[in-house]
Amino acid sequence: MHFHITPMKIYSDFSLKNHNTFGLDVKCSRFIAIEDETEVPEAIHQLSDQPFYVLGGGSNVLFTKDFEGTIVHMQTSGIAVVEENDLSVKVVAAAGESWENFVNYCVTHGFYGVENLIGIPGLVGSCPVQNIGAYGAEVKDVIDSVEGFYIADGQPFVMSNADCHFGYRNSIFKNELKNRCLITNVVFRLSKEEKYNLSYRALSEKLQDEPLSLKKVADTVSAIRKSKLPDVHELGSAGSFFKNPVVSQTTLDTLLQRFPDLVHYPANGGVKLAAGQLIDLCQWKGHRIGQVGTYPLQALVIVNYGGATGKDVVDFYSRIQADVYQKFGVKIEPEVNIL
Ligand SMILES: Cc1cc2nc3c(=O)[nH]c(=O)nc-3n(C[C@H](O)[C@H](O)[C@H](O)COP(=O)(O)OP(=O)(O)OC[C@H]3O[C@@H](n4cnc5c(N)ncnc54)[C@H](O)[C@@H]3O)c2cc1C
Structure with a gap:
């Protein structure tokens, strides 16, 4: 069997202007793009001697100055069902997938649980970090486990939902493991039973007399978000x-x-x-x-x-x-x- 090994992509003096949604014109000394999970050990090895930061879509960071160190960016992709029964489904998504893709995948496949979180910018790998939430839902309620590697020793880990210590916009990844690990995959447990979370008033009011569907809820959340939040491509x-x-x-x-x-x-x-x-x-x-x-x-x-x-x-x-x-x-x- 032949393996085609392409070198990991490493760039020097790299502009981060398109990698932070504030659109700040900053750069980093080195930028490592991980396109395949097999590159993770080598990437971690490269981090031993310099300050580093793991960056997702850059939609929750403020660079106050140029970053004198290495930025690691997960660019892996893939979403797959790994387990299924009549009531629910377990889906694994790669850290580099866009959150938007993942939500659309769930809405299209009839998997309930993330539709209220549509429209949140960023990548799947970042969703557990601050336990993203919106419109009465939080991602912690559908996360089964988080997979990744410790940066200090390159060892892999699988963290259960309880291990993640989720709280309001908080998790172990913002505390004990802050800048100490690289999340590679997130495993979700989603419902196949029709159920909606309309605990948020603005949402329930809009949907009051409507026949409900996953798409309807997702579209309504998108519309409310658009009326309140700036589009990061414009502002x-x-x-x-x-x-x-x-x-x-x-x-x-x-x-x-x-x-x-x-x-x-x-x-x-x-x-x-x-x-x-x-x-x-x-x-x-x-x-x-x-x-x-x-x-x-x-x-x-x-x-x-x-x-x-x-x-x-x-x-x-x-x-x-x-x-x-x-x-x-x-x-x-x-x-x-x-x-
Ligand atoms: C217009 C707008 C609307 C938003 N609305 C919401 C909202 O409704 N609810 C909400 O909760 N948030 C919201 N956010 C914030 C943001 O979108 C989320 O926090 C999102 O999860 C950040 O994803 P990102 O990939 O851009 O992460 P980044 O900003 O790149 O990184 C966020 C944190 O995660 C860490 N990280 C990223 N990837 C990894 C990885 N693979 N391994 C380890 N650590 C990693 C980073 O080091 C950093 O600490 C909004 C942002 C914008 C710009």
């Missing part, structure tokens, strides 16, 4: 820039005396506030300084109107953070990974 952003802060019931009670209209939801360990509303109440919605601003339709999104630098974005978000703290005594933290 650079990383989506919601801040996480919704979680405060204690006591803090909420005090705040409600001064701001009776504050939106709040129950959350693990307290009450979640809407960061977008806090920013809005500080008059930052649609505000622009130079080439950086908050999106006029959604204060939580910081946009690059063209030519902004990472430093401009940092200065801008720090001012928002300071104003929100001053008005509400609540610290809002970036959801975005800052490099």
